[in-house]
Amino acid sequence: MIALLIGSLIGLVLGLTGAGGSILALPLLMTLLHLPMTTASGLSLGAVGLAAWLGVLLRWRSGQIQWFLVAVMAGAGALLTPVGQWLGRQFPEPALLTAFAALAALISIRMWRQARQHPEDTRLLRASPELDEAEGGPVCRLTGKPLYLQSPCVLRLLLAGALAGVLSGLFGVGGGFVIVPMLVLLTNLPMRMAVATSLGVIGVVSVVGFGNFLRLQSLPMPLLLSLVGGAVLGMAAGSVVARRVAGPALQQGFAVMVALLAMQTLWRAWS
Numbered sequence: 001m002i003a004l005l006i007g008s009l010i011g012l013v014l015g016l017t018g019a020g021g022s023i024l025a026l027p028l029l030m031t032l033l034h035l036p037m038t039t040a041s042g043l044s045l046g047a048v049g050l051a052a053w054l055g056v057l058l059r060w061r062s063g064q065i066q067w068f069l070v071a072v073m074a075g076a077g078a079l080l081t082p083v084g085q086w087l088g089r090q091f092p093e094p095a096l097l098t099a100f101a102a103l104a105a106l107i108s109i110r111m112w113r114q115a116r117q118h119p120e121d122t123r124l125l126r127a128s129p130e131l132d133e134a135e136g137g138p139v140c141r142l143t144g145k146p147l148y149l150q151s152p153c154v155l156r157l158l159l160a161g162a163l164a165g166v167l168s169g170l171f172g173v174g175g176g177f178v179i180v181p182m183l184v185l186l187t188n189l190p191m192r193m194a195v196a197t198s199l200g201v202i203g204v205v206s207v208v209g210f211g212n213f214l215r216l217q218s219l220p221m222p223l224l225l226s227l228v229g230g231a232v233l234g235m236a237a238g239s240v241v242a243r244r245v246a247g248p249a250l251q252q253g254f255a256v257m258v259a260l261l262a263m264q265t266l267w268r269a270w271s
Contacts, residue, residue: 007230042213044172049206073161074204084169097269
């Protein structure tokens with residue numbers, strides 16, 4: 001029951017805020033289910049990956065997902081996710097929890113700043129597709145040539161995907177907080193297209209990481225099904241109410257929640 005509630009909360013936050021919900025998974029699984037960090041991060045990847053693919057299905061016909069970009073970033077991320085999982089086994093848990101707390105604090109600050117400086121972006125949600133037609137195409141800002149002809153731009157996207165993969169392997173997070181800003185920075189994609197494209201990347205990276213986790217460690221099937229089922233229910237609920245309640249105030253409230261979880265994780269690491 002607790003796993004079902006955790007999964008529902010993760011899916012609901014992903015649906016309501018459009019980003020960052022996966023950062024809740026690790027501390028909640030460790031605190032409420034008393035799981036070791038490696039197990040919690042692996043379970044998190046499974047729930048996040050399924051939620052991301054649900055978002056992809058909701059946007060499948062919108063024309064917003066740029067599959068070339070998904071292939072570039074997800075290819076690098078999928079290769080590096082097992083590396084992140086391997087790194088996670090090389091360090092003591094307090095050090096990893098401290099690093100996770102720092103990451104959560106950075107995400108909290110970024111979400112708070114986005115809500116204050118670009119409030120319109122907080123209404124572009126992963127769970128519910130926008131009906132507006134896609135604007136522009138994946139054209140790199142650096143030279144104006146088509147993206148696939150620009151090796152420097154592609155290299156930067158590969159590096160961003162690799163970083164997202166390492167972080168996914170280490171902490172079981174989706175990596176959208178890396179993918180979305182890099183897509184906006186390096187391409188002319190509108191925010192809604194960057195958010196939609198990131199879903200495809202997160203889905204591939206998370207599924208690869210979860211598969212590698214299952215290869216190394218077995219999981220109680222009832223626990224896995226409860227978490228994944230909760231994530232689906234939460235995402236579905238979020239997609240229904242998202243357009244009515246999403247906005248800057250909601251994202252700021254979530255940013256505060258993430259900051260509190262970061263402090264709780266830091267206390268757990270050194271208590």
